[in-house]
Each structure stands twice: as C-alpha cells, then as structure tokens.
Amino acid sequence: MKRPLTSQFALSSLFVKLMLSFLSVILLLASFNLFSHLYLSGKVYQEVVRQNEQSLKQTVEGYENHFRLTQNMILALTQSDTWTANLGILSHLKENRRYDIVNEVKSDLMTIYGNPFLHIENFILYFKGEDYVLEKEGLSSTEDMFGKYYYSQDYPADFWRSQTVGNQFLKVLPAASFTETTMNSTRALGRLMPVLVKAIPYEEVYGLVMLNPQRMEKAYGDAGKNPFYILDAQGRRLFSTTETALPALKDAASTSSHERIGDQYYFYEKGAQTGFTYIRVTEVAAIASGLRGMRLLLAVLLTAAVLVSLLFSFLFSFRLNQPLQRLVAALDRKSGSSPGKLSSVKEFAIIGDRLSSILEDNRFIQNDLEHKNSLVRQYAYTHKVKNIPLHASLSELDDALHSEQPYASILFKLSFTRPAEEPEQHTLALWQLIQRLFSGEESENVVLQPEQDLLLLLLFNPGPQSGILQVLGTLQELLAAEDSLFLTIAVSPVYSGETPFTDAYHSLSELLKERRLNGETQIIVEPRASSAKTFHLKVTYGEELHNLLQSGSEDAVFGWLDRQLEQLQSKDATAEDFRTFARGVAEQTGKTVMKLNLPELEAGLLSALSGEPFAAFHTADQYKIWLRELTSPVLAAIRSGSETRDPVISFVLEYLDKHYGEDINLNIVADKLNLTSGYLSSIFKEKTGINxxxxxxxxxxxxxxxLLMNIDLRIQDIALQVGYQNVNSFIRMFKRASGLTPGEYRKRAGGENQGLGSAAGEE
Incomplete structure (x- = not known):
C-alpha cells in the first residue's frame, strides 16, 4: 500500500532529514565561499604583486646561474695546460706557422658554443698582438671578422682593439644588432650580447663569447609578455625587450624591491654574483582588470553553485528516499514469511544473487592468492640466488625461506646439437621430467629458472650427495638415447644453512664451465685436476698467427689452426677454452686486417662474433670449419692485395707501423718520399679511405x-710509448676512440686475459 504523501514529508521522515542535511551543507559552503571572497579580494592584489616578485626572482636565479655556468666552463677551459700552450703558440702564428693546432683549438671552442644550454652563438678568440681572430669557421683578420662577418655599428674592429679586461674574468657588454655581409647579400644575425674574457694569463689573447639574449630571455623570462631590462653595476643597459626609456627608480641600488610609477609597476632585483639589476614592468591596468574579472567570475560561480546544489539536493534526497521506502515496505510485507520465500521479492532475489556471486568470487580469489603466494615465494628465492634485494613490502618473505636448513643445489643447462623445431616444448618437457624425478624425495624442493636455458633445483634436507647423484645417473641414462639435446649438470655438496644461496649459485655457474666438448649429458661435481684453466698458450703465438695470415697461405694457416685444436683436445680442454681460443683467433685476425688496412673485411669479422656463435658447438670439427670460414676471405684479400698494393702506401703503412711511437706527422713522412704533404694526403685518402x-x-x-694489458706499465709511460707527449691528450683521444678511459679499459679487459684471446690482446 502506498504511504501517504504527508507522512513522506513529515519532519521525522528520511526525505526531510536528507534535504535539511543537504541544505545545511550548502548554506555552510556558500557562507564560507562568500566570506572567503570578501576576505581574499583585498589580499589578491598583494598576492599578484608577490607572484610578480617571485617570478622575477626565478628569472634572476636563471640568469645568474647561466652567467655562473658560462664562467665556470670557460674557466675550466682556460686552466687546461694544453689550452694555454696552444694559445701561446697561436699568439705568435706569423713566427712559428703552427697551423696544425688550429683544429685542436677549434675542437676546444666547440665544447663551449656547442652546448645548447649556454645559448652561445659563437666563441671568438682575438689575438690582439697579431690582429687576427679564430672562431668556429676558422681564421680571419680582425677587419674581416668585425667588418663583415660580425659587423655592428656599436662594436667596430677598432673597438675590440682598444678593449682590455683588466682584473675582471668576464666583462659583459651591452647587447647590439649584428649583421653578416658576404658577396652581394647581407644577413641579420640578430641582437647578441658580447662577453669579453681573458683567454690566457700572459698573452693579449681575449675570448669573445657571443650570447643570444633572446633565447636566454625565452628560457628564463616570461617570453616577452612584459618589458624586461638588464642593467650592469653602473646602471648601463645591457639588454632590454623594448626600446622604451627606463625612468629613474628610487631604490634601484637595493637588493630587491618594487615601486609604482604612473600606470606601471617596476619590479627589480640585483644579482648576487654579477651585480646586475634585473627589471620587469607590469601594467597596473592589467592587474586591476584581472581582479575585476576574477570577482565577477566568483560571483557567477557562487550563484550557479547554490542554485545547482539546491536542485540536485532535492533530486538526490528523493532518489535516496524512494528505494529505501520500497525496501522498508518490502520488509514489512515479508516480516512474517519464512526466509525461503524472500527470493520471490525481486530486490531480495537480486541481493541474494549478488551475495552468492560475491562468495563465489571470494573463493576464487582465495585459490588465486594461494597460487600467487607460491609464485611470489619462488620470486623471493630467485632474488636470494641472484643477490637482488627484496622490495621493502616483501621483506616478510624472508621468514618463509629455508634460510637455516641444510641444502644442496643442482644447476641444469640445456643445449641442442641441432636446431629444434619446437625448442620451448622440448625445454618444458625436460624441466617437468627433472621435477618428477626429484618429487619423490623426502626433502622439500624449490625449482627456479634464472635464465631461459637454466634450471636451478634447491633440495632442503637432501641427505647424502650419493643419493642425488644416483637420481642424476638415472636422468643421464634417459637422455643417452636423445641425439638432439644434452644437459650439463653441476652438483653442489650439501651446505649448511649458513651458506648463502648466492655463493652456491656462483660455484655452480663456475662448474658449468668445466664441461668437455662433446654432445653428451655430463654431470660435474668438482673441477678436474686437468682443467684447462692451467693451460695457457704462449704470447708469441699471436705473432705467429699474424705472420701466417700475412703470408696469405691457406695451408700454413689451416695447418696451424688444426694443430692448436688438436693440442686443446690432448690437454683435455673445456668447451669454454675452445670458445676462448676461437675468439682469440678472431680478434687477432681483426688486428691483422686493421694493420693491413682491409676495412671491407672488418664488418664480416664483427658479424662473425656477434651474438653467441659457439652456443651450439659440441665438436672440434665445428670449430675447425668456423675458423676456416672466418680466415678464408682474409687470406684471399691478403693474397689479392699483395699483388696490387701501391708502393707509396705500402711504405707509409710500414713506416707508421715502425715509428708510431715517435713524434711524426704528415710532413715528415712526405719528406721521406720526396712528395708534398698535400699530394701524399690526397693519395693516402684515395687508397685507404681514411685520413x-x-x-x-x-x-x-x-x-x-x-700495452694496457700489462698492469706493470703506467698509463703515462704507455702514452709516451705510443707517441703522445701529453697524457691528457692521450686520455681524450683514447676515450673518443673506444668510449672508455685507459683506466676503465684496463679494468674491463683485465678479467679476460686467458688463452689465445689474451695472448692476441697483448700483441
């Protein structure tokens, strides 16, 4: 039966209480907003001023940091001994004619103007004594540079001849417009701010840094929205975004202030480092207009919010009240009924169905959580094995790990003798077989897969090692009939709970390297006494291979390779040693290619070593075939080159190979051949493809x-031996060529000094 309308709107009814509650909240919020508007309207004006001051402060910090960064980078460059020496030589260029160091100085200049964050258009070196300049385009006379390429009415050539820096390091000059005049055209370079610096201490050599003030203003200012000025310590204008004259300011000498003059606000602040005064102008009308618009917008929003809130309060109250009234009516009608009949009511049927669905979902979630907990536990073990710290939120998993029980670990590595059609299915089936073989043991097992082809089995309370080896022997018999795949199995002793999983995993990884070269499943418990780790080829073998390659004889090279492979087999060498030997031959072949200047073969050698070329090798014959395919094109090219090699280029290459440690250059070698340096340079580039x-x-x-492979040699000594008189130049050139400093290269390559790979590396 429908409830009377008067009862629905009684003071004690839910609808009236909901409506009154909404109205109370609306009244409270409206009162608060009105009070906030009245109170804050007087404060907004001050806040706008404060924001302008804060914005100017950020701009000043940006400019000051920019000038400081520019000064620090130039100071770092001028403190270089190489820089000082080179500029000292160039300051007497007419006397010594040392044009060969111009490119090195240009490279140093590029480190300054090439930095996009410094906003530098050019870095010009002005040699006052000889009246010429050096910049990124090369050498020019002072008249040409400042009369054509960087011409400004404010800064003619005579202006720079009269300038001195004095005791200052940086001397910032007012910005001016520059143009470039070439042939019959004139190109505007825009406004630039010159900065004069002392380039070296004992010569009249100045650096002229051309800053782009427009880009600096975009980076640190407000993109030209308001007029902006920069004044130096004497009040001289260095830069401004407008040509309007600046009125006299009362407190311009103070650190930070603002004042109103007419219809404009002038905000200014002095830089702590440079002493420059930065001024920004804001229209008073713009601030007042913004305030009026804000007041009108707030009033409209407040009115709209109250009206909309009243409407939605009524609708929400009505919509909340109706379903509850229906539910109460349904409960009243079914209060005497049995619980089973409640399903005939639609609302209760829906609630019952939803509750059943929620319980079913809860059971599914519980099962899913149990499965995920098992995966997370394996995740925790994997991190323990690889020594990766657990996330702080997973730290409680440490208590669930068997950290105090004795355990043994087994590491399985899967390899294929030939490419499998479905390797993922083979791998999965094999891992499942291994887990079934150990699932019957009384000990608890944990199975991890640290890599795609690796499986780690942790056995807790495993009993004696002999039982583990017996199960592995069964696995080895099962795999004996398989000719397409084989396992390498490393078995640890039984550790106490105090031994970290990381140490056990590392020991097993080292044991995997004890594998011998065959396609059978091998079980490795400990290193053999005849391990090839004690087998080292002589350093002179690298020279021997180099000489054989130079001969171009396939019989000699192939015979030498076959003898080395036979020697490895007779020494019971591991598969890892065969891999090391093959890489050593490839590296020595690459060095021979480089020495003989055969760049067309370098890409093929790099491609041969890319990836894992030896992953599927399990016989010495495979290495023999691979090494012959590697060296055959090299030998053919050497034989062909020996028939057609230019005698001049042959002399140059042989001379450089013998005298690279001396102070040599193109002129010296050209004199040896009675040729001009220009002709020799062009023919060398034509024949070899490089300068x-x-x-x-x-x-x-x-x-x-x-030489870096010899740790007894100092880096300074190595630099001298290879022809670099300055160790800093050597380090810079080495890093440019290899991406590492000599010290970093020595550390990285120090662990690879075994087998022919290290022997060839020490040639």
Whole structure:
C-alpha cells in the first residue's frame, strides 16, 4: 500500500532529514565561499604583486646561474695546460706557422658554443698582438671578422682593439644588432650580447663569447609578455625587450624591491654574483582588470553553485528516499514469511544473487592468492640466488625461506646439437621430467629458472650427495638415447644453512664451465685436476698467427689452426677454452686486417662474433670449419692485395707501423718520399679511405690497448710509448676512440686475459 504523501514529508521522515542535511551543507559552503571572497579580494592584489616578485626572482636565479655556468666552463677551459700552450703558440702564428693546432683549438671552442644550454652563438678568440681572430669557421683578420662577418655599428674592429679586461674574468657588454655581409647579400644575425674574457694569463689573447639574449630571455623570462631590462653595476643597459626609456627608480641600488610609477609597476632585483639589476614592468591596468574579472567570475560561480546544489539536493534526497521506502515496505510485507520465500521479492532475489556471486568470487580469489603466494615465494628465492634485494613490502618473505636448513643445489643447462623445431616444448618437457624425478624425495624442493636455458633445483634436507647423484645417473641414462639435446649438470655438496644461496649459485655457474666438448649429458661435481684453466698458450703465438695470415697461405694457416685444436683436445680442454681460443683467433685476425688496412673485411669479422656463435658447438670439427670460414676471405684479400698494393702506401703503412711511437706527422713522412704533404694526403685518402691523422691515431690507440694489458706499465709511460707527449691528450683521444678511459679499459679487459684471446690482446 502506498504511504501517504504527508507522512513522506513529515519532519521525522528520511526525505526531510536528507534535504535539511543537504541544505545545511550548502548554506555552510556558500557562507564560507562568500566570506572567503570578501576576505581574499583585498589580499589578491598583494598576492599578484608577490607572484610578480617571485617570478622575477626565478628569472634572476636563471640568469645568474647561466652567467655562473658560462664562467665556470670557460674557466675550466682556460686552466687546461694544453689550452694555454696552444694559445701561446697561436699568439705568435706569423713566427712559428703552427697551423696544425688550429683544429685542436677549434675542437676546444666547440665544447663551449656547442652546448645548447649556454645559448652561445659563437666563441671568438682575438689575438690582439697579431690582429687576427679564430672562431668556429676558422681564421680571419680582425677587419674581416668585425667588418663583415660580425659587423655592428656599436662594436667596430677598432673597438675590440682598444678593449682590455683588466682584473675582471668576464666583462659583459651591452647587447647590439649584428649583421653578416658576404658577396652581394647581407644577413641579420640578430641582437647578441658580447662577453669579453681573458683567454690566457700572459698573452693579449681575449675570448669573445657571443650570447643570444633572446633565447636566454625565452628560457628564463616570461617570453616577452612584459618589458624586461638588464642593467650592469653602473646602471648601463645591457639588454632590454623594448626600446622604451627606463625612468629613474628610487631604490634601484637595493637588493630587491618594487615601486609604482604612473600606470606601471617596476619590479627589480640585483644579482648576487654579477651585480646586475634585473627589471620587469607590469601594467597596473592589467592587474586591476584581472581582479575585476576574477570577482565577477566568483560571483557567477557562487550563484550557479547554490542554485545547482539546491536542485540536485532535492533530486538526490528523493532518489535516496524512494528505494529505501520500497525496501522498508518490502520488509514489512515479508516480516512474517519464512526466509525461503524472500527470493520471490525481486530486490531480495537480486541481493541474494549478488551475495552468492560475491562468495563465489571470494573463493576464487582465495585459490588465486594461494597460487600467487607460491609464485611470489619462488620470486623471493630467485632474488636470494641472484643477490637482488627484496622490495621493502616483501621483506616478510624472508621468514618463509629455508634460510637455516641444510641444502644442496643442482644447476641444469640445456643445449641442442641441432636446431629444434619446437625448442620451448622440448625445454618444458625436460624441466617437468627433472621435477618428477626429484618429487619423490623426502626433502622439500624449490625449482627456479634464472635464465631461459637454466634450471636451478634447491633440495632442503637432501641427505647424502650419493643419493642425488644416483637420481642424476638415472636422468643421464634417459637422455643417452636423445641425439638432439644434452644437459650439463653441476652438483653442489650439501651446505649448511649458513651458506648463502648466492655463493652456491656462483660455484655452480663456475662448474658449468668445466664441461668437455662433446654432445653428451655430463654431470660435474668438482673441477678436474686437468682443467684447462692451467693451460695457457704462449704470447708469441699471436705473432705467429699474424705472420701466417700475412703470408696469405691457406695451408700454413689451416695447418696451424688444426694443430692448436688438436693440442686443446690432448690437454683435455673445456668447451669454454675452445670458445676462448676461437675468439682469440678472431680478434687477432681483426688486428691483422686493421694493420693491413682491409676495412671491407672488418664488418664480416664483427658479424662473425656477434651474438653467441659457439652456443651450439659440441665438436672440434665445428670449430675447425668456423675458423676456416672466418680466415678464408682474409687470406684471399691478403693474397689479392699483395699483388696490387701501391708502393707509396705500402711504405707509409710500414713506416707508421715502425715509428708510431715517435713524434711524426704528415710532413715528415712526405719528406721521406720526396712528395708534398698535400699530394701524399690526397693519395693516402684515395687508397685507404681514411685520413692520415685518423689512421695514425687509430694505430696508436690499438697499440695502447695491447700495452694496457700489462698492469706493470703506467698509463703515462704507455702514452709516451705510443707517441703522445701529453697524457691528457692521450686520455681524450683514447676515450673518443673506444668510449672508455685507459683506466676503465684496463679494468674491463683485465678479467679476460686467458688463452689465445689474451695472448692476441697483448700483441
């Protein structure tokens, strides 16, 4: 029966209480908003001023940091001994004619103007004594530079001839417009702010840094929305975004202030480091207009919010009241009924169905959580094995790990003798077989897969090692009939609970390297006494292979390779040692290719070593075939090159190979051949494909890499031996060529000094 309308709107009814509650909240919020509007309207004006001051402060910090960064980078450059020496030489260029160091100085200049964050258009070196300049485009006379390429009415050539820095390090000059005049055209370079610096201490050599003030203003200012000025310590205008004259300010000498003059606000602040005064102008009308618009917008929003809130309060109250009234009516009608009949009521049927669904979902979630907990536990063990710290939220998993029980670990590595059609299915089936073989043991097992082809089995309370080996023997018999795949199985002793999983995993990884070269499943318990780790080829074998390759004889090279492989087999060498030997031959072949200047073969050698070329090798014959395919094209190219090699290029290459450690250059080698340096440079580039200096630097760096393998030699001594008189130049060239400093290269390559790979590396 429908409830009377008067009862629905009684004071004690839910609808009236909901409506009154909504109205109370609306009244409270409206009162608060009105009070906030009245109170804050007087404060907004001050807040706008404060925001302008804060914005100017950020702009000043940006400019000051920019000037400081520019000064620090230039100071770091001028403190370089190489820089000082080079500029000292160039300051007497007419006397010494040392044009060869111009490119090195240009490279140093590029470190400054090439930095996009410094907003530098150019870095010009002005040699006042000889009246010429050096910049990114090369050498120019002072008249040409400041009369054509960087011409400004404010800064003619005579202006720069009269300038001095004095005791200052940086001397910032007012911004001016510059143009470039070439042939019959004139190009505007825009406004630039010159900064004069002392380039070296004892010569009249100045650096002229051309800053782009427009880009600086976009980076640190407000993108030209308001007029902006920069004044130096004497009040002289260095830069402004407008040509409007600046009125006299009362407190311009203070650190930070603002004042109103007419219809404009002038906000200014002095830089702590430079002493420059930064001024920003804001229209008073713009601030007042913004305030009026804000007041009108707040009033409209407040009115709309109250009206909309009243409407929605009524609708929400009505919509909340109706379903509850129906539910109460349904409960009243069914109060005497049995619980089973409640399903005939639609609302209760829906609630019952939803509750049943929720319980079913809860059971599914519980089962899913149990499965995920097992995966998370394996995740925790994997992190323990690999020594990866657990996330703080998973730290409680440490208590669930068997950290105090004795355990043994087994590491399985899967390999294929030939490519499998479905390797993932083979791998999965094999891992399942291994788990079934150990599932019957009384000990608790944990199975981890640290890599795609690796399976780690942790056996807790495993009993004696002999039982584990017996199960593994069964696995080995099962796999004996398989000719397409084999396992390498490393078995640890039974550890106490105090031994970290990381140590056990590392020991097993080392045991895997004890595998012998065959396609059978092997069980490795401990290193053999005849391990090839004690087998080292002589360093002179690298020279022997190099000489054989130079001969171009396939019989000699192939015979030498076959003898080395037979020697490895007779020494019971591991598969890892065969891999090391093959890589050593490839590296020595690459060095021979470089020495003989056969760049067309370098890509093929790099491709041969990319990836894991030896992953599927399980016989010495496979290595024999691979090594012959590697060296055959090299031998053919050497034989072909020996018939057609240019005698001039042959002399240059042989001379550089013998004298690279001396102070040599293109002129010296050209004199040896009675040729001009220009002709020799062009013919060398034509025949070899690279410049003379590039080839010499590459040769020196390669020799340095070989010498770095000898840890008894200091880096300074190595630099001298390969022809670099300045160790800083050596370090810079080495890092440019290899991406590492000599010290970093020595550390990285120090652990690889075994087998022919290390022997060839020390050539």
């Amino acid at each position: 003379f200096s590039e080839y010499l630097n590459t040769l020196r760096i390669e020799r340095a890499k070989e």
